Amino acid sequence: MKISLNGEHVDAREAKTIADLVNRYQLPPQSILVEHNGLAVHRHEWEERPLSEGDRIEFIRVVAGG
Numbered sequence: 001m002k003i004s005l006n007g008e009h010v011d012a013r014e015a016k017t018i019a020d021l022v023n024r025y026q027l028p029p030q031s032i033l034v035e036h037n038g039l040a041v042h043r044h045e046w047e048e049r050p051l052s053e054g055d056r057i058e059f060i061r062v063v064a065g066g
Contacts, residue, residue: 004056012051019046033060
């Protein structure tokens with residue numbers, strides 16, 4: 001299954017949900033925000049949000065600073 005991840009076309013392989021994709025890239029869940037087809041997805045929804053062919057996913061890293 002092909003998806004767009006941060007503007008790059010990638011093969012999602014066995015990733016069935018957003019949580020699977022986050023785990024695949026070994027991202028720390030507490031420091032990223034996820035957009036799925038232009039809509040922000042709460043962390044508690046990641047396990048239930050399925051991926052489909054052509055989806056657009058954006059991982060946005062949250063950084064503290066001033």
